[in-house]
Amino acid sequence: xxxxxxxxxxxxxxxxxxxxxxxxxxxxxxxxxxxxxxxxxxxxxxxxxxxxxxxxxxxxxxxxxxxxxxxxxxxxxxxxxxxxxxxxxxxxxxxxxxxxxxxxxxxxxxxxxxxxxxxxxxxxxxxxxxxxxxxxxxxxxxxxxxxxxxxxxxxxxxxxxxxxxxxxxxxxxxxxxxxxxxxxxxxxxxxxxxxxxxxxxxxxxxxxxxxxxxxxxxxxxxxxxxxxxxxxxxxxxxxxxxxxxxxxxxxxxxxxxxxxxxxxxxxxxxxxxxxxxxxxxxxxxxxxxxxxxxxxxx
Numbered sequence: 207x208x209x210x211x212x213x214x215x216x217x218x219x220x221x222x223x224x225x226x227x228x229x230x231x232x233x234x235x236x237x238x239x240x241x242x243x244x245x246x247x248x249x250x251x252x253x254x255x256x257x258x259x260x261x262x263x264x265x266x267x268x269x270x271x272x273x274x275x276x277x278x279x280x281x282x283x284x285x286x287x288x289x290x291x292x293x294x295x296x297x298x299x300x301x302x303x304x305x306x307x308x309x310x311x312x313x314x315x316x317x318x319x320x321x322x323x324x325x326x327x328x329x330x331x332x333x334x335x336x337x338x339x340x341x342x343x344x345x346x347x348x349x350x351x352x353x354x355x356x357x358x359x360x361x362x363x364x365x366x367x368x369x370x371x372x373x374x375x376x377x378x379x380x381x382x383x384x385x386x387x388x389x390x391x392x393x394x395x396x397x398x399x400x401x402x403x404x405x406x407x408x409x410x411x412x413x414x415x416x417x418x419x420x421x422x423x424x425x426x427x428x429x430x431x432x433x434x435x436x437x438x439x440x441x442x443x444x445x446x447x448x449x450x451x452x453x454x455x456x457x458x459x460x461x462x463x464x465x466x467x468x469x470x471x472x473x474x475x476x477x478x479x480x481x482x483x484x485x486x487x488x489x490x491x492x493x494x495x496x497x498x499x500x501x502x503x504x
Contacts, residue, residue, distance in 0.1 A: 276325055277321070277322075277324075277325065279325075280321040280323075280325065281318070281321045283317075283321070284314070284317035284318050284320075284321040285314065285317070285318065287302045287306060287307055287310045288302060288306070319341070320338075320341065322337075323337045323338050323341065324337055346376060349372065349375045349376065350372055353367050353368075353371040353372045353375065354367060356371065357371065363497050363498070365436060365437050365441075365493070365497045366493070366494045366497050366498075369441065369489070369490055369493050369494075370490055370494075376408075377404075380400060380401060380404045383400055384397040384398070384400050384401055385397070387400060388468050393466075394466060394467045394468040394469075397468065398456075398467060398468075417431075417433070437493065437496055437497055437503055439503070439504040440493070440496050440503035440504050441493050441496075443504065444489055444492055444493065445489065448485045448488070448489055451485060452482060452485060455478060455481060455482070459474070459478065
């Protein structure tokens with residue numbers, strides 16, 4: 207009985223000691239004011255972080271940020287050499303490369319020319335739209351005349367000049383527009399829709415409007431308006447076949463292991479690009495051979 211009471215007293219003293227130790231530690235951790243009771247915080251701006259945030263906002267609100275607010279901004283952007291919007295591995299903005307300087311030298315005239323277009327804020331964008339259409343129309347006429355004179359100088363037929371130089375000159379802007387749209391948009395709808403839409407405008411509006419004006423003019427003169435078909439039947443048939451092959455490739459690329467019409471694994475990207483480029487080259491080759499009667503047309 208004596209041993210039992212002694213063990214109980216020792217246990218009571220042990221619990222009391224633990225409680226005192228815990229109380230002492232708790233009191234040591236209590237927040238107290240020191241000698242310096244005030245703190246001054248200075249927030250410095252990080253230009254690298256701000257640049258990154260600005261780029262993210264610009265890409266997110268791409269549909270809203272479609273232009274500039276003044277002619278000054280447009281001309282400053284036109285004469286400034288800038289690198290691509292892609293960043294290097296460290297996340298910092300890339301400096302202009304030698305290729306960027308060469309391309310700026312080759313395109314600075316066109317940049318300054320289109321910098322004359324009114325900003326998008328004027329007249330709710332209508333001034334920009336109408337002026338852009340007018341400048342593009344004038345440039346298209348100049349390209350057509352230059353291509354015609356070039357073909358006449360080197361001895362090319364008009365049909366060959368049209369499918370090679372005129373078509374290439376008028377389609378390059380659409381190519382770059384589709385490239386930018388493919389890079390910045392989530393889906394390929396805008397980039398592919400730009401190609402089909404531009405060709406629809408060329409066929410339905412370009413040819414239809416020009417032929418309508420010519421038909422009305424010659425009808426007022428009392429003469430019929432005649433346009434010889436030439437090699438049009440062969441070119442349209444060849445184009446239809448190649449267009450069917452191109453659409454088949456786009457439908458095939460919708461498989462799960464490829465991912466969609468654009469992008470995907472590197473091998474599929476290169477194979478698709480080579481195939482489509484080959485279709486364009488074969489179209490020019492066969493059209494030229496038929497124009498010079500090396501192969502029989504329709």
